[in-house]
Amino acid sequence: MTRDSSFAGAVVIDKKPLELKSHGEGLNAVGHSVTRVDAVAKVKGEAKFTGDFKMPGLCYAKLLGSAHPHAKIIRVDTSRAEALPGVITVITGSVPENKLYGDIYADQYILARDRVRYVGEPVAAVVAKTEDIARDAIELIDVEYEPLPAIFDVEESMKADCPIVLHPDLLNYEMLPKPNFRFTPCAEGRPNVFQVYKCIKGDVDRAFMEADFIVENRYSAPMGNATPIETMIIDVWLEPDGTVNLRGKTQAMHIPRAKIASVFNLPMSKVRYMAPYIGGGFGPFCSSWPEVVAVLIALKCRRPVRLSLDRAEQFSIAPQKPGRITYVKDGVKKDGSIIAREIIAISDFGAYCGPYGTAGYVRGSTGGVVSTYRYPNFRYKGYGVYTNHHPGSAFRSVGSADMHWGIEQQMDIIAEKLGMDPVQLRMKHILKEGEPDMVGETIHSIGAEECIETSADWLRHSKVPAGPQSGPWKHGKGISLAGHFVVSDMPSWAQVKVNPDGIIEVRHTGFELGQGCDTVVTQVAAEEFNVPVSQIRVVARDTQFTPYEFFTAATRFTYYAANSISRACQDAKRQLFALSAARLNTSPDNLETRNGTIFVKGKPETAIKFGALFSPAGFIPIPGGEIMGNGFFADNSALYEAETGQSPKQWAAHPYLSYGVEIAVNIETGEIRVEKVVGTVDVGRAINPKMVEAQIEGGMAQGLGAALFEELISDEGVVLNPNLVDYAIPSIMEVPSGDNLASLISSPLPHPLAYKGAKGVGELTIIPFAAAVGNALYNAVGVRLKDLPMTREKVLCALNEKNKKG
Amino acid sequence: MKQQLILKVNGEEHEVFAEPSKLLRDVLREDLDLMGTKEGCQDGYCGACTDLIDGKAVKSCLVLARQARGKEVTTIEGIANNGRLGPVQQAFVDHFAVQCGFCTPGMILSATALLSENPSPTEMEVKRALIGNLCRCTGYAKIVEAVLAAARIVREGDNPRHD
Amino acid sequence: MRGFQYFEPETLSAACSLLAKYKGEAKVIAGGQSLLSMLKNRLLAPDYVVNIKGLSGLEYIKERPSGIAVGALTIHRAIETSPVVGARYPLLVEMEHRLAAVQVRNWGTIGGNLCHADPAADPPPCLLALNAIVKLKSRSGTRSLPLEQFFKDYLESVLAPDELMVEIFIPNLPARAGTAFIKESVRANDMAVASAAAVVIPNGKGAKEVRIGLGAAGPTPLRARKAEKTLVGRCLEDAAIEEAAAIAAEEASPTTDMHGSDSFKRQLLQVVVRNALKEAGQRAQVGRAR
Ligand SMILES: Cc1cc2nc3c(=O)[nH]c(=O)nc-3n(C[C@H](O)[C@H](O)[C@H](O)COP(=O)(O)OP(=O)(O)OC[C@H]3O[C@@H](n4cnc5c(N)ncnc54)[C@H](O)[C@@H]3O)c2cc1C
Ligand code: FES
Numbered sequence A: 001m002t003r004d005s006s007f008a009g010a011v012v013i014d015k016k017p018l019e020l021k022s023h024g025e026g027l028n029a030v031g032h033s034v035t036r037v038d039a040v041a042k043v044k045g046e047a048k049f050t051g052d053f054k055m056p057g058l059c060y061a062k063l064l065g066s067a068h069p070h071a072k073i074i075r076v077d078t079s080r081a082e083a084l085p086g087v088i089t090v091i092t093g094s095v096p097e098n099k100l101y102g103d104i105y106a107d108q109y110i111l112a113r114d115r116v117r118y119v120g121e122p123v124a125a126v127v128a129k130t131e132d133i134a135r136d137a138i139e140l141i142d143v144e145y146e147p148l149p150a151i152f153d154v155e156e157s158m159k160a161d162c163p164i165v166l167h168p169d170l171l172n173y174e175m176l177p178k179p180n181f182r183f184t185p186c187a188e189g190r191p192n193v194f195q196v197y198k199c200i201k202g203d204v205d206r207a208f209m210e211a212d213f214i215v216e217n218r219y220s221a222p223m224g225n226a227t228p229i230e231t232m233i234i235d236v237w238l239e240p241d242g243t244v245n246l247r248g249k250t251q252a253m254h255i256p257r258a259k260i261a262s263v264f265n266l267p268m269s270k271v272r273y274m275a276p277y278i279g280g281g282f283g284p285f286c287s288s289w290p291e292v293v294a295v296l297i298a299l300k301c302r303r304p305v306r307l308s309l310d311r312a313e314q315f316s317i318a319p320q321k322p323g324r325i326t327y328v329k330d331g332v333k334k335d336g337s338i339i340a341r342e343i344i345a346i347s348d349f350g351a352y353c354g355p356y357g358t359a360g361y362v363r364g365s366t367g368g369v370v371s372t373y374r375y376p377n378f379r380y381k382g383y384g385v386y387t388n389h390h391p392g393s394a395f396r397s398v399g400s401a402d403m404h405w406g407i408e409q410q411m412d413i414i415a416e417k418l419g420m421d422p423v424q425l426r427m428k429h430i431l432k433e434g435e436p437d438m439v440g441e442t443i444h445s446i447g448a449e450e451c452i453e454t455s456a457d458w459l460r461h462s463k464v465p466a467g468p469q470s471g472p473w474k475h476g477k478g479i480s481l482a483g484h485f486v487v488s489d490m491p492s493w494a495q496v497k498v499n500p501d502g503i504i505e506v507r508h509t510g511f512e513l514g515q516g517c518d519t520v521v522t523q524v525a526a527e528e529f530n531v532p533v534s535q536i537r538v539v540a541r542d543t544q545f546t547p548y549e550f551f552t553a554a555t556r557f558t559y560y561a562a563n564s565i566s567r568a569c570q571d572a573k574r575q576l577f578a579l580s581a582a583r584l585n586t587s588p589d590n591l592e593t594r595n596g597t598i599f600v601k602g603k604p605e606t607a608i609k610f611g612a613l614f615s616p617a618g619f620i621p622i623p624g625g626e627i628m629g630n631g632f633f634a635d636n637s638a639l640y641e642a643e644t645g646q647s648p649k650q651w652a653a654h655p656y657l658s659y660g661v662e663i664a665v666n667i668e669t670g671e672i673r674v675e676k677v678v679g680t681v682d683v684g685r686a687i688n689p690k691m692v693e694a695q696i697e698g699g700m701a702q703g704l705g706a707a708l709f710e711e712l713i714s715d716e717g718v719v720l721n722p723n724l725v726d727y728a729i730p731s732i733m734e735v736p737s738g739d740n741l742a743s744l745i746s747s748p749l750p751h752p753l754a755y756k757g758a759k760g761v762g763e764l765t766i767i768p769f770a771a772a773v774g775n776a777l778y779n780a781v782g783v784r785l786k787d788l789p790m791t792r793e794k795v796l797c798a799l800n801e802k803n804k805k806g
Numbered sequence B: 001m002k003q004q005l006i007l008k009v010n011g012e013e014h015e016v017f018a019e020p021s022k023l024l025r026d027v028l029r030e031d032l033d034l035m036g037t038k039e040g041c042q043d044g045y046c047g048a049c050t051d052l053i054d055g056k057a058v059k060s061c062l063v064l065a066r067q068a069r070g071k072e073v074t075t076i077e078g079i080a081n082n083g084r085l086g087p088v089q090q091a092f093v094d095h096f097a098v099q100c101g102f103c104t105p106g107m108i109l110s111a112t113a114l115l116s117e118n119p120s121p122t123e124m125e126v127k128r129a130l131i132g133n134l135c136r137c138t139g140y141a142k143i144v145e146a147v148l149a150a151a152r153i154v155r156e157g158d159n160p161r162h163d
Numbered sequence C: 001m002r003g004f005q006y007f008e009p010e011t012l013s014a015a016c017s018l019l020a021k022y023k024g025e026a027k028v029i030a031g032g033q034s035l036l037s038m039l040k041n042r043l044l045a046p047d048y049v050v051n052i053k054g055l056s057g058l059e060y061i062k063e064r065p066s067g068i069a070v071g072a073l074t075i076h077r078a079i080e081t082s083p084v085v086g087a088r089y090p091l092l093v094e095m096e097h098r099l100a101a102v103q104v105r106n107w108g109t110i111g112g113n114l115c116h117a118d119p120a121a122d123p124p125p126c127l128l129a130l131n132a133i134v135k136l137k138s139r140s141g142t143r144s145l146p147l148e149q150f151f152k153d154y155l156e157s158v159l160a161p162d163e164l165m166v167e168i169f170i171p172n173l174p175a176r177a178g179t180a181f182i183k184e185s186v187r188a189n190d191m192a193v194a195s196a197a198a199v200v201i202p203n204g205k206g207a208k209e210v211r212i213g214l215g216a217a218g219p220t221p222l223r224a225r226k227a228e229k230t231l232v233g234r235c236l237e238d239a240a241i242e243e244a245a246a247i248a249a250e251e252a253s254p255t256t257d258m259h260g261s262d263s264f265k266r267q268l269l270q271v272v273v274r275n276a277l278k279e280a281g282q283r284a285q286v287g288r289a290r
């Protein structure tokens, strides 16, 4: 298989997957659980995060959030704040640099001007000598508002005749070109809808008529918060030559960098962004917010400035994981085949979509929905809708977890109606290698069957005594399955420098969010150069020194960067071999490298060290200079048809995962305890199996939080639980461990376009967890919840209802 | 207004001048450059700021720096011995109990305090000791595994990395 | 957090003098586990803060002939791990296991917990059921009052601005008394959504005396006096317990908030009271001092 690494044209794969026995088979570094390269610095507390850097003269910025969900701004009076000693400047939306901006639609001002559309929308910024003074000053800004009617119900908001229109100018907003994306503002005459994505296969309506029965349900998932333990923080400082430097918490520095350049009319080369370690990402740091705000502040105060959000602000000012409603309607035949499935997904992206890139997520969340099961007839409609809630941000799986909460319960409901084993029903519908998926793309490397079989088997055979067995505690088991996607259309560059001392330096711009990207990068380079991982050094995340990479999100980094880095290694090796060939009296393609030496294939005794190619002063005499390999990888899709969403190439790859859970439900208190979990994942090939396990376990815990507790509760747009006490993410006590947990990786099933077949895993692991718990709840006590989270009160209400019905 | 304060941190006495309202966490980070103590919330809930006072785990964001006068404060920087990782640290490395690393110093200090009190904890005892340390990345399983492994190593006195 | 003037008195009387001097403008800090969150979130902004954490002589657990005396500055962890408390009031150990995280228990004090007067806190229902007496001191003197009279409203007690809590006295429990504490919370050691402590003092087959303390059941922690009465002299059979639990839930006045509706909380209260009574009743039967 060859791959042309140019932007043009999508690649169609026609290769059978390899059969391998283990993930590390025949490999030196890849496929082995190599120790994380960042672990020692992190356990010593030496790993630096943005807040750990000090800078002389650093000032502190704080944002004033709107007090109203929807209002006109009549007047902003900053005089009292400005008079406070220690305040350097106060900035409002009236500054001339303020303008509409966004990554897809330009729909939000950097600081609100004229109008606010959510409680917490930044209206003004204060810069002061200390954070405390900035906070004091924020309280001294007087804003006069004229409240407007607000809308919080997303289904009301999406109606064509919704009387409240959030963005009357939506059709006039600047739309920013994005490859393979179709803009659909105000689609279907709905003024608050900024994006619709449709996908149609076959004739769903006719199939519904032919079906023996229909199953139709509405599911919902609330607005939530990604809750990394490190909160948002950006430092900005200016150079005398006008260069704008940023250091901060990001998953996507090139996105804000480009946006900053265009918004403030700066040459892109004069915007430098560097990122240290990131204390957890999970999605919300993929956009230009709040970098654009921070740069506006820095440009106005012309001092080094830190814009950070504390935990409360992270809940009340920052964008949030959007709420989503999913209607799932299935037409089923008695023989157990689902002949038609219709999904309508309505996402509440709140007040703005521009700066957060959320118009793209409307389609993004379907990547796994269309690539797991086979339905002869399929219709999907996804709506991105404005309301007066907080703007939506990306969050692990961009809404796919919320949809699978419905889809994967629906599978169990259907199985029960059919009297069929739920695993069987799923198996019957799983796509096969080489089959077209629901959007017309051929599926490769689909390990879904093995995932669900393994999980089901573990659950069946697990002999571990679970928790309380008696009295009010009832036990149940549940299973679920999902696929996800590795996004396409986003390029990755890498560089590899060979040092005279044999150290291979990899330069990349993936963000170390905790997933282990620096370790993956190290393993790939060690593999390519046949050296121990200790010979690899990583230089990363500085737009001035490291090459372009699209974001570290959408489950893409391993797939893209492993490819670009291996190509950079090959490029460097080509140069090494070309330089050594004459010396070794052979042709370059007759050379190989191991442990920092080059030798004639099969003749290790001919080895010369890399260092031998360099002069003592560290350069390579004619024609060399130094050895710097370059690598590029992209995987482009073909634009989908507007009405049907069909295209032969849409996603880069699809990983799969199945969860099995055993829960205990207390019928008196409604408490659900997740007693045991098994998660089996298909990642093509695991580059570092322990790190893949770690992704399963982390995603599982987030799924558990979403299943049982997590919900941003708001009243008229005011967040009522903006803290870690009341917004409950799981503590160590709620999550199974030890013998009650199995994080498993299915047999290797290399993807033909991926480096050594490694597809990626990140977002996938949250997706089908809540549904597995929902299925287990039904199995335990016979009630089905459709609205997340499954709080005790909801469980009790459902039980009461069931008892009433008898 | 700033006042003199003498603190004993990681075995050394330090003199700083700080507002009396300053939290121990902030004095450690801002005045003593001990950046291993992290800030993750204003609620005293996340545990990223966990340090030891006289060997006991506390949340340093819920202690006024002045209240630690005359006591032994231990931060993550005081856990490795002459550059050699402590047993809990080594176990976190070996068992992949670290992801983003933001919760890690606090986790390690909580676990260290546990093992000094109870060298043979059960799985449940480990979990109970770490209730106050939130981690959003790992799902905790590998952390539990690491602490149990560290306990074995401490008990058997065989730190695998000794040279 | 806003700045403040800070005092670190060396003696109890010096502390009392400071509080008298800055009456109403000073705030006491003990462990700060509750106070500092309020200061950080700017719910309070006192001009003066008096640190009593370092006062000597208020951190103790002393056995007295008629009970035990616990110094107000005793940390939660000391109560949890005290052999004396473990032997005589296992209820308190059971309660402390569920209170927050060990970091909080290592620094937070029992006096601070009570003075914070959070209706959802764990020690109050237990200490109410144990008939605890609190000793308050100011420059003008010392007064003792039953804990039941201490709580006034949400986060409010009868403590005068210049008063300090110095001791909690817990009277002896009769031999064979059974006790239990049950807490429902979102996560394992969160603040209670509903909690109940029960003390059952048996007399032959029946109950001589029953005491029920409720947490997260209204603006203050409270005793479920009516429910207690229905059980006196009765055998603690399931029906009697259910009846008492239902009455206790009616005595409570929980309010709807983000953790649930008032009716849901009543339902939970009924369950925790019932389970606490059952557990305490069983322990009383087997004659363990539990
Ligand atoms: C993360 C977290 C979780 C928690 N979870 C729980 C829980 O599950 N259950 C529970 O019960 N509690 C919980 N708490 C609260 C905690 O137990 C107590 O409220 C705390 O220990 C109070 O003690 P302190 O010494 O820290 O008091 P401080 O915070 O110092 O003081 C609290 C209040 O009491 C006053 N005060 C303190 N001591 C005295 C005194 N001797 N005389 C007069 N006034 C005084 C102070 O002025 C202040 O108003 C939690 C706290 C945190 C931070
Ligand atoms: S910073 Fe979160 S508990 Fe201290």
Ligand code: FES
Residues within 6 Å of the ligand: A229, A279, A280, A514, B098, B099, B100, B101, B102, B103, B104, B134, B135, B136, B137, B138
């Ligand atoms: S490793 Fe990221 S929060 Fe624990």
